[in-house]
Amino acid sequence: MPRNDGAQRDHGVEPSRALQDAVDPCAPLSSETVYTGRIWNVVTESFAFPHSDEPLVRDYIDHTGAVSVVVLDEQQRILLQRQYRHPVGMRLWEIPAGLLDVDGEPALEAARRELAEEADLAAETWHVLTDFFNTPGYSSEAQRVFLARGLSEVPEHERHLRTDEEADMQSAWVPLDEAVGLVLEGRLHNPSAVVGILAAHAAAATGFAGLRPADSPWDEHPRLRP
Structure with a gap:
């Protein structure tokens, strides 16, 4: 029987000191500003994603920061x-x-x-x-x-x-x-x-x-x- 001492198993997660967000943008296949605002715009872009057979389309707020x-x-x-x-x-x-x-x-x-x-x-x-x-899912x-x-x-x-x-x-x-x-x-x-x-x-x-x-x-x- 395997010993169960409560230790967490490694499921391929990197050690915490190695974790870092990576700049790795998917190049847009198309890009269109669909709304121009006083402070920020709304953009629609399509891009190829490795795990999708079809291009993905996303709307997002193009923000100055x-x-x-x-x-x-x-x-x-x-x-x-x-x-x-x-x-x-x-x-x-x-x-x-x-x-x-x-x-x-x-x-x-x-x-x-x-x-x-x-x-x-x-x-x-x-x-x-x-x-x-602030809200990376849409901005x-x-x-x-x-x-x-x-x-x-x-x-x-x-x-x-x-x-x-x-x-x-x-x-x-x-x-x-x-x-x-x-x-x-x-x-x-x-x-x-x-x-x-x-x-x-x-x-x-x-x-x-x-x-x-x-x-x-x-x-x-x-x-x-x-």
Whole structure:
């Protein structure tokens, strides 16, 4: 009889240290923009896939990408801001974030700009905290989450005039441990906030050792690939 000691069997899964998402696009056989929006477009593409006898057809949102910022002060508190989001009909607690919608603007500079515009803050120390795709099943949106520390206020005469949904944003400084609790209790729902809070909490446990430089390449972003 084989010994059953509860050990997990290897089913061909790579060791965790070897796991990495791979850039491996299927070249489109056809591509058509079927909707042109103010911020993003909808594209229909067909492509050959190795396990399908016929070309596959997919619609997806062609997105510019975005950046967001985990802002930590000296007391290990994270800045959260409440903003109205019409598609879900909710006011969500989020971290400062914005689109990569300025041609040629590096992701780090976009993050600096968004931090100043949304929070009236500048930061001395920047790192890449993590990267993720927001909804890869139907959108090309890639998001880079930065960690910003060493904070200072933007002079009042240089501050951005916030309008539309940003006009009545509220801000709160929340201890990082408490913010994790808010995520796990289902009280926070914004994806960049959820990802950023959990990533920052994990990074804090190591003293933020091993974080990537703020200007690290971002080749996974569909629009930034070599």
